[in-house]
Amino acid sequence: MFYHDNELQYEVEVHDPDPRFAKMLQQAIGGAEGEMRVALQYMFQAFAVPADKSEYRQLLMETATEELGHIEMLATAVAKNLEGASEEQREEAREDAVIAEMMDSGQPRQALSAGLHAMPVDSNGVPFNGGCVVASGNLAADMYANIMAESTGRTLAARLWEITDDPGMKDMLSYLIARDTMHQNQWHAALETMDDHLPVPNSFPQEKENQDVNYKFMSTFKDEQPDPEERWTQGESIDGKGEFSYGRQPGGGEPDLDEVIEAMHNEVN
Template sequence: MFYHIKELQYQAKPAHPDPVYAKKLQEVLGGQFGEISVMMQYLFQGFNCRADAKYKDLLYDVGTEEIGHVEMLATMISRLLDNAPADVQEDAYKSNPAIAAVMSGMNPQHAIVSGLGAMASDSEGYPWNAKYIISSGNLLADFRANLNAEAQGRLQVTRLYAMTDDPGVRDMLSFLIARDTYHQNMWYAAIKELEERERDIVVPTTFPRELEKQEVSYDLFNFSRGDESSQGRWAHGEAFDGRGEFRYIPAPIAFASAPHLKPAPMWLHNTVPPMSKC
């Protein structure tokens, strides 16, 4: 079960209203790499976890913290929208301050739909989508997805930090940036622990290697003009799983012939190849 307390994890008080910035802030609330996404991703990974209790508990710890981050951002967005319509384009739109705010760049749904409140959507108003989250049951795969989510999220928050000079907004964002710093380190530690325990880095580690075409398991195919990619660590030396040697293939060959499909049944009314018309 969950238990809510009224206090925020960290303060969310802007120095002044800013409806345009509220629209921007929606990205790290309801965007692909926003707080709603990581909240749902971690919680569903926790709900579905069949592995060690410590991993399940970790997912619940962080997933529940992210609920608090959603609450902080929603509060900040609402406060950025406080009194905003009357302050925007007042001279030109005194008779209709709400329209003035909309015309100045405010998300119109903040006035029309949510009544000056946050929404579960991104900065363009696109609704949050459950397809954003990953919960596969394989913790090594999932934790790598979590590390990426934290990296993308921290990147976006730092960009938003540069887009405002409001000290209150920056104060809250600095807290979120710091938490993302920990979460990136945390997921990296969990990934390394699983890699060491499973003695492999390739997911899934339980699939028998003899069932894959091992002759191409460590090859980089040069499928673009130029050979600059041959200079990377990924093209030479021992592979990081310790089971093969990287190779650079400058002129890849085709392993199969060109495919030729049979004509579709006539009742599907597909375009018929010329030889099939007679």
């Protein structure tokens, strides 16, 4: 169950409206690094948490709901950048040939389909795709995916912060960057509460996996190369259950396929 309070999670102010920046902000809404992705990712992960792990469900659902608030903030920022832009600002932007091309081919649907408001799309206008949502049902695997999601999200927000000179947008992005800092840390902290979770999933008996290659870094060069003697080619493995080594692909002979099924019409005439 969700409840909505008609108040932004954090203040959104735009001092100098910029339609170009509005297009860039769309990436933080509907892009692969954006808030729609993490809101749905954490929500669907929470749906899969069993009753005896309720503390993780609460952690995920609280964060998912926070991310919904971030979408609202960014959508407000997009609208303020679009609706507040003067005709003079729009024409000045076109004096730069590169910017003019961005204006012409960037996000016309923000005006045509959304009346100068945000849309559930990325900065190229591509609709959000739930295929980037990771919800495996394995808590450890999901936490690692969440760290990656927050890392790329923080990178995007930092890049947007560098692009804009608007003090209101810098303030909003500074808030979002700070929340990404917390979220990265909380997912790491959640992993620390999971004893002996490596390798993921830890439920598969390791004695049944191939013992010759389970901690071997494989070189894929055609010619044999010397061991680079890096952290991932020697010494104790990260999970503490093996020793890293260096080697080459074992090789398995040429593929020997069965006859094709006649109904598939795969014959070569």
